[in-house]
Amino acid sequence: MSRLLYFFLGAAGGNLRSLPAPSIPEQKAPLNGSEPQVNYQAHYNRDWEQERARVRQFSRSAEDTVAELSEATLNTILQATEALKAKMAEHRALREEERRMEEERRRNIPRLV
Helix, strand or coil, X not given: CHHHHHHHHHHXXXXXXXXXXXXXXXXXXXXXXXXXXXXXXXXXXXXXXXXXHHHHHHHHHHHHHHHHHHHHHHHHHHHHHHHHHHHHHHHHXXXXXXXXXXXHHHHCCCCCC
C-alpha cells in the first residue's frame, strides 16, 4: 500500500515540475490613451479549461497505471498460488510414497534366523 502512495506522490511531484510558467493576461490598447484594458475573464476561462484538461489527462493516466498495477499484482498472486499448489501436490505424493514404503518394510520384516 505504501508503494502505491509513493507512486502517486512521485507522479504528482513530477507533474508539478512540468507546469508551464503563468502567462500574462491579454492587454488591449487603450482607446483614449488611459490604462490598457485587460481581459481577465477570458484569461481566467482559458486557464481554467487548460487546467481541467490537464487534470482529466492526469486522471486517465493514473487510472490506467492503477489498472495495470492491479492486473500485474493479480497475475503475480495467481502464479504464486499455482506454484504453491503444485509444490503441495508434489509433497503429498512424496509423503504417500514414503508411507507405502514404510508399510511395505513393516510387512516384510527381515528374519535373521
